[in-house]
Amino acid sequence: MSKGAHTRSAILDAALAQASEAGFESLTIGVLAARTGLSKSGLFAHFGSREDLQVAAIEAAAARFTAAVFVPALQMRRGLPRLRALFDLWLDWTARSGLEHGCPMLAAAVEFDDRPGPVRDAVADHYARLERELARAVRFAVDERHLRIDLDPAQFAFELLGCVFSYHHSVRLTRRPNALAQARAAFERLVADASPAH
């Protein structure tokens, strides 16, 4: 790897750590320069603009998410086992990726909700992809007869997303010690209702 590519990825490392603890709006040239030890102009040269940097950070986060959640989940058998793995890996993917605080992707999703532009597009793209893959994993579970044949995969994905969001909220804001147990219980109820009639 060339020197440039190396520092560029070091910058994105710092960017994700920063976004994890203070959101994407805190991704400023000066702050990242201080975090990486580079000069402002030296850092700036790696990206054409702050917006490009933010987009690059989103894409880096998406790549890490895929590597930390989807890739290991693919080693599980299709169907319910893989679905369970997806959920479990999702809940703590940030910690396993070296991020000490919240999920940068979730932060970006809320921050750029209503702000049109390339950053919003990148975030929306990630979630569209994620939800599509999620629905696909649900369809596999249906095909394997692990879940009801008349199950709506999009609805399942919607509610699974709800579990993750509520878990994140419960852990990071209200700091409830039983957040994980509640998330798992919600997941089990979701699976139970989606199971084939006995």
Added chain:
Amino acid sequence: MSKGAHTRSAILDAALAQASEAGFESLTIGVLAARTGLSKSGLFAHFGSREDLQVAAIEAAAARFTAAVFVPALQMRRGLPRLRALFDLWLDWTARSGLEHGCPMLAAAVEFDDRPGPVRDAVADHYARLERELARAVRFAVDERHLRIDLDPAQFAFELLGCVFSYHHSVRLTRRPNALAQARAAFERLVADASPAH
């Protein structure tokens, strides 16, 4: 109402509109001065600092939330009817409160997750209060025998929160047209599982 109190509330109106569309980090003295037609210093004098302004905005949002969700829901009978009303009122409370974009409270929750300080405290306080009231409404429904006697109210609240979060995400970011239907379906499944054994 005195002149000062009147403009102060006008500032908070502008602050919530701004936070709804671009997050709490965008609540800057200059932007709000421009939105209200005041001078920077004139606006600043109403709050001792930017942080105090942000806290005041959180409290204003909490007051509006209560007025738009809890107050009207209290007019319904205790139990499931009131619980349904809470959910329905919650989903579109921002629109009914004159906010054209996302929920400022949810934005603040994610933005200040990992940033200790009075703003985070105010947000966490609102959600703690909200979830406590939610659990109380669930207990009423249990008392009325509308819901199972062995239901865990905190777990119910956790999953209800998940419905709301996922709905917000689906409406604002991914812009799915069937978000409302999915949220209602998730709620119905939640209620069905919490209903007394037939």
Added chain:
DNA sequence: TGACAAAAAGCACGATCGTTCGTATTATTT
């Protein structure tokens, strides 16, 4: 090792940030 390209730094710019202070303009009350 020397030539060339890539990367980082240095410096400066206009704009905006939160904040302070002194002054002018209003409301309110006597």
Added chain:
DNA sequence: AAATAATACGAACGATCGTGCTTTTTGTCA
């Protein structure tokens, strides 16, 4: 109407924002 208090303004501050330009340092390869 005069006196007093409440409100708003204008100007300025040091800091930081994103972004150019030029120079210096560093890495790469013949």
